[in-house]
Amino acid sequence: SDTCVATYRLYDDRADFHKKAESIAVGLTVGSWTDIPETKKASMQKHLGRVVDVHIHESDVPNERYADVRIAYPDVNFSRDIPALLVTVFGKLSMDGRVKLLDLDWSSTFQQAFSGPKFGIAGIREQLGVHNRPLLMSIFKSVIGHDLSALREQFYQQALGGVDLIKDDEILFENPLTPIQDRVNVCLEAAKQVEEETGKKLLYAANLTGPTFELRDQARRAIDAGANALLFNVLSYGYDALHGLASDPDISVPIMAHPAMAGALYPSPHYGISARLLLGKLLRLAGADFVLFPSPYGSVTMPLEDTQGIREACLDTARPMKQSFPVPSAGIHPGLVPLIIRDYGIDVVVNAGGGVHGHPLGAAGGGQAFVQAIDAVLQGISLNDYAQHHEALHHAIQIWGTKE
Numbered sequence: 001s002d003t004c005v006a007t008y009r010l011y012d013d014r015a016d017f018h019k020k021a022e023s024i025a026v027g028l029t030v031g032s033w034t035d036i037p038e039t040k041k042a043s044m045q046k047h048l049g050r051v052v053d054v055h056i057h058e059s060d061v062p063n064e065r066y067a068d069v070r071i072a073y074p075d076v077n078f079s080r081d082i083p084a085l086l087v088t089v090f091g092k093l094s095m096d097g098r099v100k101l102l103d104l105d106w107s108s109t110f111q112q113a114f115s116g117p118k119f120g121i122a123g124i125r126e127q128l129g130v131h132n133r134p135l136l137m138s139i140f141k142s143v144i145g146h147d148l149s150a151l152r153e154q155f156y157q158q159a160l161g162g163v164d165l166i167k168d169d170e171i172l173f174e175n176p177l178t179p180i181q182d183r184v185n186v187c188l189e190a191a192k193q194v195e196e197e198t199g200k201k202l203l204y205a206a207n208l209t210g211p212t213f214e215l216r217d218q219a220r221r222a223i224d225a226g227a228n229a230l231l232f233n234v235l236s237y238g239y240d241a242l243h244g245l246a247s248d249p250d251i252s253v254p255i256m257a258h259p260a261m262a263g264a265l266y267p268s269p270h271y272g273i274s275a276r277l278l279l280g281k282l283l284r285l286a287g288a289d290f291v292l293f294p295s296p297y298g299s300v301t302m303p304l305e306d307t308q309g310i311r312e313a314c315l316d317t318a319r320p321m322k323q324s325f326p327v328p329s330a331g332i333h334p335g336l337v338p339l340i341i342r343d344y345g346i347d348v349v350v351n352a353g354g355g356v357h358g359h360p361l362g363a364a365g366g367g368q369a370f371v372q373a374i375d376a377v378l379q380g381i382s383l384n385d386y387a388q389h390h391e392a393l394h395h396a397i398q399i400w401g402t403k404e
């Protein structure tokens with residue numbers, strides 16, 4: 001019968017890992033096999049968790065040993081939604097000592113309940129008319145306390161720089177000065193103005209916030225005002241909130257998943273959930289068109305190996321759903337573009353706030369510097385050489401240097 005196979009890493013200096021695995025498989029499914037009357041055992045069999053395998057390792061930390069354990073949970077035990085899946089495989093267990101959930105391999109039956117990203121990489125590229133290069137996104141900085149005209153001007157300057165997307169910072173919530181429908185209205189007016197001047201299309205990801213049970217109406221309000229993308233702080237709401245938005249036919253715009261709060265879950269080797277599963281597989285399953293995560297070389301960093309796990313999960317063609325755009329973020333400046341393209345290829349969004357607004361020629365200059373850096377890398381020209389004849393990039397390198 002269909003199952004979801006969970007991979008855990010269990011740490012224990014003395015435990016019998018085989019016994020521990022067995023107790024998890026039974027404890028998180030039928031409770032306790034020995035207490036079940038013989039007459040009931042046959043009917044309970046289909047609910048019984050099963051240990052698939054146990055691989056024991058000596059850790060490179062002295063006197064620490066761990067085991068990678070795979071356990072199969074029958075689909076019949078949980079409903080076709082992410083909360084049920086997570087509580088089944090890592091509800092109580094997440095609080096039971098040093099155990100980290102590394103991966104979930106759910107059944108195709110379970111997968112059928114999810115349509116994944118509505119647009120995906122191909123759909124977003126189609127919308128923007130941008131192919132064969134990374135996308136470029138800038139972030140409002142700062143964003144709190146500004147009125148509509150200030151946000152409009154900041155948006156306009158970012159758009160002049162040639163970015164493909166502009167996003168709210170994730171800390172912008174509903175407020176009397178710039179309610180989402182008004183913010184969308186003025187920013188898309190500015191976008192139209194820039195498109196008339198430069199021919200450049202762009203998406204504006206307005207931050208969808210407010211009480212969970214009002215999100216759908218809030219999203220529709222933003223879309224009625226012209227929103228063509230939404231930013232969403234998924235982990236503070238939950239995967240199912242994202243799934244509800246992404247699977248709603250009336251919410252007909254790409255959704256960008258911000259990783260806010262993820263640092264409470266993925267960094268520890270001994271606890272939590274792997275970055276690949278937390279920010280890659282589960283966000284794509286829930287319907288994120290874009291997945292933001294800390295890059296390995298910015299201001300807030302994530303190990304390259306973890307970011308590559310997220311990227312693989314976003315792009316995995318074995319999964320029957322559209323791909324999510326990986327968006328390595330935080331502390332990104334034009335000098336890092338060679339590393340980003342080296343590590344993530346061109347199906348990536350180069351995303352920057354300070355690296356755009358901190359440019360001596362302003363946000364427009366910052367955007368231009370990134371456009372020039374991307375052009376240089378795709379032409380195989382070093383940034384320093386390209387900067388000889390490209391002023392915006394020259395200024396960026398003067399301030400932030402390059403890593404090639």
Ligand SMILES: CCCC(=O)/C(O)=C/OP(=O)(O)O
Pocket residue numbers: 139141169170259292293294295299300329330331332351352353354355
């Ligand atoms: C990982 C998320 C990064 C983020 O939210 C953000 O605002 C980055 O801004 P900069 O570091 O590029 O200024």
Ligand SMILES: [Mg+2]
Pocket residue numbers: 139169170171
């Ligand atoms: Mg931010």
